[in-house]
Amino acid sequence: MTIWNKKDETQGKKELQTTQSSRLIKLVNHLYHNVAFYKDKMDILGVKPSDIRNISDIRKLPFTTKDDMRDTYPLGLLAVDKKEIVEIHTSSGTTGKPVVDAYTINDIDLWSEVMARTLSMGDVGSEDTVQNAYGYGLFTGGLGVHYGSRRIGANVIPISGGNTIRQLSVMQDFKTTAITCTPSYCLYLAEVAKEQGIDFSKSSLKVGFFGAEPWSESMRSEIEEKLHLKALDIYGLTEIIGPGVAAECLEQDGLHIFEDHFYPEIINPETGEVLPDGEKGELVITTLTKEGTPILRYRTRDITYIETSICPCGRTSRRMHRLLGRTDDMLIIRGVNVFPSQIEQVLFKVEGVEPHYQLVVERKNQLDFLEVQVEINESIFSDEIKKLESIEKKIEHDLHTSLGIHTKVKLVEPKSIQRSEGKAKRIIDKRNI
Amino acid sequence: MQIKQISVFIENKAGRLYDVSKVLTENKINLRALSLAETSDFGILRLIVDKPDDALKILKANEFTVGITNVVAVEVPDQAGGLCSVLAIMDEADINVEYMYAFVEKKSNHAILIFRFDNLEDVVDTLHAKGLKMLSEKEVLSS
Known part of the structure; x- marks a missing residue:
């Protein structure tokens, strides 16, 4: 099993907390002095950058909500000079103003790093062919996987979503070993393949990375049975970076959160109180290292809990359980x-x-x-x-x-x-x- | 020469048609004719009744979605070619029928055809000019 960044992904808890603390202090200082939105929010709570001395002080900081992100559309949360931005992605904006993620060159580098970690979770290496059936464009899925594959040196096929018949022929012609798409599309692909008489037991596929919608263990079994591959759950959202926030390893026991970059908390969605690891609540994420549009304590509205047991894969990060639901009435x-x-x-x-x-x-x-x-x-x-x-x-x-x-x-x-x-x-x- | 037709929205689920007829029965409203049009989602029940204004009120009071539309009634002999002769006149005048249904008179050996047109006033004038006899509400209800 390959671990992409052995040093960062297997570091001890203490070392990790030191890293998280120094990153948070730097981030809060920068945001307080460069983004009016955060300064105002911190002033209302009476929190000064000097109040943040280590990672556990994070709970003193204000939350950021989806509404905040909309209210500051398009670039109200920008934390660097506009000329530093090299790429922009947005959510579909179907619920009103879209949510914007603006990346500096270092952010793209970070994105490539966490997506390389993600793909390595499924043992994808330079000899692999990744068929990327996530949509390319403003949606983060396509390019996120693309950058990760490039970083690893895998051969990425940027086929994007849809056109199922072509997906199947490309898969056979180029001997795809890893596929990335939504879990429901994957099952649809299997259905069409069956009609076409394609036998997956003889296919080159070995692993699939599925996310962007809720799925379950029974769906996993079905996917694995029909496509003869290991199905891994991945998690991410445009507000944070896109895919690459957390991913399952081959142990398939919770998604490793890349918490040296994305700090997770679980809160009681009603009171905002921070809950201990293991308790179920709303996932809140802080981007510790992002430059373009860093986010303090973003309320994802996704419900999960954090698993702290040691994973046999060797990675030391905490893991989040597969999503258990939403705090709002959003349907996917x-x-x-x-x-x-x-x-x-x-x-x-x-x-x-x-x-x-x-x-x-x-x-x-x-x-x-x-x-x-x-x-x-x-x-x-x-x-x-x-x-x-x-x-x-x-x-x-x-x-x-x-x-x-x-x-x-x-x-x-x-x-x-x-x-x-x-x-x-x-x-x-x-x-x- | 127009008569009133009651239409009722009916969701495709068991018992709804019965619910309508029960309400009408309880209020002693007599059906003269009916037709039911349906899609996979819903149906529209069209009724010619003896007391259309009462029927409208009662159905509304029972929370049905109801409409009232004017239609044309034409009497034809109950024999081969009865309908055809009427449709021939309409065809000649290039009149488009939205929908139609028919019922047979027991006493008189006649059939009554109910027609729904889009531009009703014009059509009535045209048919009148062509010499087609259309029934009044009174005639339909008493026949």
Whole structure:
């Protein structure tokens, strides 16, 4: 088993804490004097940079939320001169203003490093061929894996997402050994391969890195069985760096957090209180070494807990358990983040339609389907089928335009959507993941 | 010469059609004709009833989504070619039928055809000019 950066990934706890402490002190000093947003937040809490003396002082610092990131769009959180920025990525911005990650050359270097560590978790080396089926573009998935593969010296095939038939032929022609994509797409790939009569027991694939959407142990078993590879879970988010925040090793027992760069805390999402390792709560991450857009205590809204047991792989970092859920009502549909509030906004804009709706998510043939049930009312009701169908089509079209996902809109009778204590139950998630 | 048709939105689930008919029965509303159009998601029940304004009120009070539309009723002899002769007139006048349904009169040996058109006023005028006899509400309900 290869460990990419043996020195940093296997360092002792004390040594690590010393590194984290000095990095945090430097970061807080820099942010306080260079980013008005952080200075204001710290002033409100009455925290001075001199109050931060070691890593455990991190809990004195203010949280950063997704709303903060939106409010400062586009470059309000920039911590360096604009000319230092060499690349920008953003989230899809489907929930409002997109979240921006601006990278300096050192940030790209850091990203390459943590993604090289990630790929090494699955024993990917210079002799390997990585088929990167994450989308290339503003989305961080594609280029993150790309940079990591380059750093390792592996052969990366930048095929990007979609075009399943071509994915399968490229996989066979170039003898892909590692694949990167969303877990649901991987299962879809397996499905299509079966139709094409492709036998994975004879394929060159040995490992896959799956992330960007929630999945489960049973999905892992299914992927491993169908594709004859080791399926590893990876974690990251645009706000922090993209993929490369944490990844599983071949032990498949929690995701090693690259905590020399990304410091994790688990908090009680209601009180903000920091919880001890092992307790379940919201994951909060601080970027210790990023330059372009460093983030203090970012509230990910992802629920997990931290595992401290020693991993036989030799890496000493703490590990996070596979994601257990969200603190908000965000749905992830085929890798796209969807909030019910966005659906509501679209419905508001369709004339005559009232925002009484319910979302039903199902997984069919390994792909997520979102049905949007909208209550009918007299102003849109017609005795003609085609008029009602055109309303369904119009909403489907508008949802696709603003969310980028295909949905099935179904008109339902008024008050047929279950309401509890006056509040409608908005989401029915039938996916067994 | 237009008559009132009640339309009701019905979700595709068991018992909804029964619910509508139960409400109408309880309020002693008599159905003269009906048609049910459906998609995979929902259905639209179209009714000709003896007391359309009452039916509308009662169904609304029972939280159904209801509409009222004007349609045209045409009486034809209940024999081969009855419908065809009417459609021939419409075809000649280039009139597009949105939908139609029919019912048979027990007493009179006639059939009544119900038509829905998009631009109803114009169509009624045209059909009138072509000499097609359209029934009044009273005629439909009493026939």
